[in-house]
Amino acid sequence: MTIESKPMIHEKFLAVLATAAFVLCTSPALAHPGGHDHDEPHHPQASRTWTLATEGAHLHGAFVAAKDGKVQIRRDDGALATLAMDRLVPSDQKWITERLEEIKRLNTQQGSQLVAQKQPHPPAGKGTTKEQPAPMMLKYFKPFEKTLQLRWDEKYFYVGSNGLPAHPMMVGIRSWQQQVPIPQKYFGDNAWRIPLHPTPAREPMSAKNNFLRGAIALAVNGVPIFNPLNNRGDDAYLFGELDQYGGHCGRADDYHYHLAPVHLEKTTGKDQPIAYALDGYPIFGYQDEQAPDFAPLDWLNGHKDKAGNYHYHATKTYPYLNGGFYGEVTERDGQVDPQPRAEPLRPDLPPLRDAKIIRFEQTEPSSYRLTYEVRGKAGTVSYTLAADGTARFVFVDPSGKTVNETYSPRQPGPGKDDRPRPGDRPERRPPPRREPAAQSPRGAAANRESDLPRLPVTSASVTPQGRLSIDCTCDGAGQSPAIAWKDAPAGTKSFAVSIWHTAPDQEKSYWVVVNIPADVSQLVQNSKGVGQIGLNDKRRAEYDPMCSKGPGVKIYHVTVFALSAEPKLAAGKATRAQLLEAIQDITLAAGTLDFQYERK
Template sequence: MFFSTATAVAHPWHRHRAEDRKTGATDQSPNATTTQIAPFHLTAAKEPAAATTVDIADAFAPFEKRGDIKTRRDDRWFFVESNGIPDHPLMIGIRAWQQQVPLPQKYVGDNAWQIPLHPVPAANPATTKDRFLRGAIAVAVNGIPIFNPLNNRGEDALAIGELDDYGGHCGRADDYHYHVAPVHLEKVVGKDKPVAYALDGYPIYGYTEPDGAPVKGLDSLGGHEDADGNYHYHATKAYPYLNGGFRGEVTEREGQVDPQPRAQGVREALQPLRGATIVGFEATGAASRKLTYEVSGRKGTVEYTVNDSGAATFTFTDPQGRATTETYEPRQRGPGGPGGRGPGGPGGRGPGGRGPSGRAGQAGPGGPDGGPPRRPVPGENRQPPPPRDGRPPRAGDSPKPRAAAAATAATKPQNGGLVVTSPAIPADGKLPVEFTCDGGGISPPIEWKPGPKGTACYALALWHEAPDRVKSYWVVHGIPASATSLPKGSRAIGTTGLNDKGRPEYDPMCSKGPGVKQYHVTVYALSAEPQLPAGGATREALLAAIGNTTLAEGTLTFSYERATP
């Protein structure tokens, strides 16, 4: 099953409401009056209500009664479980589309949303204007996360046309979320109840006070105290649209509030489709959806079905009528551990990384010109690298794999593999400081076994999977077929491509976040010299160019933890 819950469900989108059990009806469509995209139905033992949680429980109660969400609590947190699919029309109206679509998520168990039951006023309230650009800053009372109104590039997502008619869109993991206050939920909960809660624990109301009075005297964070001294935020019709920061204490880790759940994607995060507007989104079956977009007056579609195992089959039809069908399997996820994010142990937190070359899936409809979908390339949908690091251990985390194994293992694709090693990386798998920004900042020596027959040249990429994207530190192509290594500080062999800073050089690791990080060097054996931009090739350009010429590849994984300044 795509969702692992206490109650068996027929398909990932499925839910039975109380009234449905009487009539036998099932909600299916996201934008029809009689059928809606439906979050799954969870069951859990009820816990005694506590006086300190009555108000927050009441706010979420209408959606819990409908079966859209499930809540629970302990002495510190109020937990909200959902599958991340709201009960209203989705995606229609988006004018700046990243080619992502809504897929059900597993915001359940230890991957549920957590809201503090006892907000603590911060000595120095934090703004969201230039911080917290990753992850959620609030949770709507229907269980849908709300991200910073500024996207991860610092742009107003509403102003640039990225949001649908309900103020939401899908992220890189095909996870639906809002970027503005969901005031439409007042139709369900009433204007006297919050429509969301910020992750510092304070409620977010609509455009009026709970008693219907006009809102006055908001502070720089978009909130104020009521007559009894209780702090709360308000939705606004102009930026910041909801809480403009956190009046209460929060923990910031790697640019987002921690803790919070992780979304699980099944395919590669895509690039914007220039000129596209989403004009339709409908249910075509119990577990199937169809998104329709328009480019220059011509329509294209993305049709997809999610099966019980979580695998998703997509059919992309571009505006020229060319169709391609691809199937994506759920990403394998490593064991939880210090910094681990996969659910292999009880402390797991979400999706594992991409395949050994950093590619989890393939692109959807077209590139910037609305062309045909990209075909899969070697290395996609394989076993991921070790789990991400960067968080402190949590109770129930599985033991962390030995670093030595991570440092020496080379991932082998189905068509044969390369064994990649480095004489500079010791048995513990830790990158020496010499190769980081705190040392000489030079590239480490890399060695590999010869490629298979027909190898015309090699290419290399050094990358790191951050929570929101894959970062590229070093790209080298045009390495002669006779070479099986690059020396320390190599510059004379092959052509150096562009790192994420746009420079044709090795970018030494210089982590800004705490904790151990995992990095990967992938070497590709190619049957032909790739055709790359004359001005310098990025990692993305390299991967696109070698899709049909990769004979074999291998990945060396190592770790690095920057000393606290």
């Protein structure tokens, strides 16, 4: 239908009309696990990450409409969520207000017509209108277009990719966490997006202490590039974590680079961009100091050319590529936001000491084998990926022991239940489905307390309002919180404690304490000498105080386990993942206390 806009239309009615038109003109995101069928055309509107201010939880989905103080969001699982706007953080509320003002402005122009109909999807690799010609950026990705899905709109260039390069992977890695390359589904609403018109930031941000999670750039072959510093802040290259091309796999078996992919110049040509930072500025290869246009690089590893265009360069020493962002980006939870999400097929494993990867090969279509050595003896990881997403693994360790495992795609959800379930093997099976974060900050974990007897958990370091004492955060003294529990079942021989938090793409561990004696029912604030301290996510045997860099209130959890025996764990070296595996058959009861923290 066509509706003529008239100057005398009542302002309130027009605002409602504009919202209704926006709903009709927008194709809601109906994202399934892993995105859409790759043969379908996609609308360029991407899913956003929304933050609930009061819960500290995240919701992924596309904006649909806003009216009477409420907003509708089409979640990535296809469901329509309606919530009060004031539950969102101020930045999200501002985004909604600006979107409605833009719609109103377009629809109140004199003599204009508002056409309320569903717009056709642009085909992959094409602009949305004749007024949007192919951007210059397209030519640099085209050499790899057989494995990419390329499209654009007036603001962004979108790159759909499975995240895997054509070159060999993993060979040469000396510090290996037992990951292997598995194709990812960076397609549709989960595609990479690069600003077509980058804007210099008022205060450029360094990657030295920021953006330690997620990607900071995208190579022109569709492979993401992460911060050269890993999530512990160590130089991944110097630590021996990277292969001969500067890449490795993350916890989700997602392959990515940590160095500038200068090898791509063999395909793109010399003096052409090999990647784009997520702020929209290109990344070139190494500088030629003899070139007539040579100019020193700034602290971000970039400079302007003679035409005044800014770009970054690769270097052979840190920061190796863009050392931060010259352009505007949004940082949330330690990473550039928004960006695609990897989908782990299996839980991450601990590092395999003294292992070095010597070979990675494709043995058959969709079948692969990784070979590693430990002190001169070889082991292999072989796996086959089925059309339904199932993966069948065969692990042969250096002693010759063989283990067969099968993993199935997990259901959509932000994370996993912290408590082990009797009969399950948490490190070899995907976690259970959780309810959407907007409904329950702890998801299904809060709804499955009946799986095990409940252990009441309290804390004198948490206020009646549920806020963690500042003394237990990086804003204060950084002391471990007080934790108390009661009603341990008969037969309890020891206790274990885990403090954890569900981030958008992973679960983080802040404190692990094992082998707490059975006659102990509390840990005082800044506890010392009780139980054995395990490793946090920074690989340190200590409490890691909350130090959130993202906006809004975050929800954290402390779980106490009553155990029928002391778990068999190396003293001072137990990670949270190792703890969960070790106690799967000896857990008698468990209890979780949620608390909140907001960085000031």
